[in-house]
Amino acid sequence: MKKIVFVLMALGLLASCSDDGPSGVGNPPGENDVILLKKTIETAPDGSESISTYTYEENKITAINHNDGTVENFAYQGNFLTEIRHYKDGGLIRKETFLYDNSGIFGAHVDYVYDLANPANNYAVRTNYSYNGNKVDLVQLKGDDSSQDEEIQTGTMTLASNGNIVKFEGSAGNKVVNYSFDFKNAPLKEAFGYGFLLLSQFEGGFNNITSSLVSVNGQTANTLTNYTYNNKDYPVTAVHTDTNGTVYNIQYFY
Numbered sequence: 001m002k003k004i005v006f007v008l009m010a011l012g013l014l015a016s017c018s019d020d021g022p023s024g025v026g027n028p029p030g031e032n033d034v035i036l037l038k039k040t041i042e043t044a045p046d047g048s049e050s051i052s053t054y055t056y057e058e059n060k061i062t063a064i065n066h067n068d069g070t071v072e073n074f075a076y077q078g079n080f081l082t083e084i085r086h087y088k089d090g091g092l093i094r095k096e097t098f099l100y101d102n103s104g105i106f107g108a109h110v111d112y113v114y115d116l117a118n119p120a121n122n123y124a125v126r127t128n129y130s131y132n133g134n135k136v137d138l139v140q141l142k143g144d145d146s147s148q149d150e151e152i153q154t155g156t157m158t159l160a161s162n163g164n165i166v167k168f169e170g171s172a173g174n175k176v177v178n179y180s181f182d183f184k185n186a187p188l189k190e191a192f193g194y195g196f197l198l199l200s201q202f203e204g205g206f207n208n209i210t211s212s213l214v215s216v217n218g219q220t221a222n223t224l225t226n227y228t229y230n231n232k233d234y235p236v237t238a239v240h241t242d243t244n245g246t247v248y249n250i251q252y253f254y
Helices: 002-010 194-201
Strands: 039-043 049-057 060-066 070-077 080-088 091-100 106-113 123-132 135-143 148-159 165-170 175-181 209-216 219-229 235-241 247-253
Touching: 091 194, 106 194, 123 148
Parallel strands: none
Antiparallel strands: 039 049, 039 247, 049 060, 060 070, 070 080, 080 091, 091 106, 106 123, 123 135, 135 148, 148 165, 165 175, 175 209, 209 219, 219 235, 235 247
16 A cells, blocks of 8 residues: 555645655645746757747646647646646647546546537547556546547556656557656656646656657557756756657757
8 A cells, every 4th residue: 555655646646745845746836946847949850840838827837838829728726737728729629637536546537629620520538547556557438528438448557666657558559668767857847736647648757758669569669869957957958769760859948
C-alpha cells in the first residue's frame, strides 16, 4: 500500500503537497519560488515555427496560446484540474474532463472531439484508470457526449519510483513504447496538476524524455532528443530527431 500511495503522490493524483517541496502536483498555489515554463518555440526543418505561450494564475496553467490560432483553456475546482477546452479560431474543437473519486484519486479522463464542419462525426473517448503498485492499468471506451461503452483498448503504464512513465503497453496495434529519461527537470514540473496531464497523455515524467522505442504490430521506430540546460537544470534547448531522421529544434523560456 505504501508503494501505491507514493506513486499516486508522485504523479499528482492527490491534491496535497508536503512541506518538503514540490511533488507531482507542483507546489501549492501561491508559492513564488517555482520555475514556470512561459514559452516554447519549435522550429521545423522547413524553418516554420510553432510558438506556444503559457499563462498562469499562481502556478496553475490557465491557458496555452499557439500561433496557429489554437488555444487551450484550463479550469480547476479547488486543487483539482477538471477541464481543458481546446479552441481553433474561436470554435470549440475538443474538451477534456478529469474525474476523481471521493478520496481525490484521479479515476477517469474523457476526451470529447468536435467536428465543427460535420457534427455527425463528433465522438468521445473515456479512459478509466486503476492502480497496482508501479503499474497504472487503463481501459478506453468510445461513444458520444452522453455515454461511452464500446471498448477500444486496454493498456498499462509502468512508472519509475519518481513518477516517470517508462513504459506504455496498449492492445491497439499491440503497441509497446519504452522511454528513457535524463536526470534533469521537465519544463512543466512545477505546474500544479502536472501529474494528471501525464496520465491522460500516456507519456512523460518529471524528468525529460531522451529516447523512445516504439513497436506497433511488430514494426519499430525510435526517436532521440538531446538537451542543453540552464543553471537550475531545466532545458533551454532541445534537438529532437524522428525515426526518419527529421530534426526539430525547440527553445524553452521561463
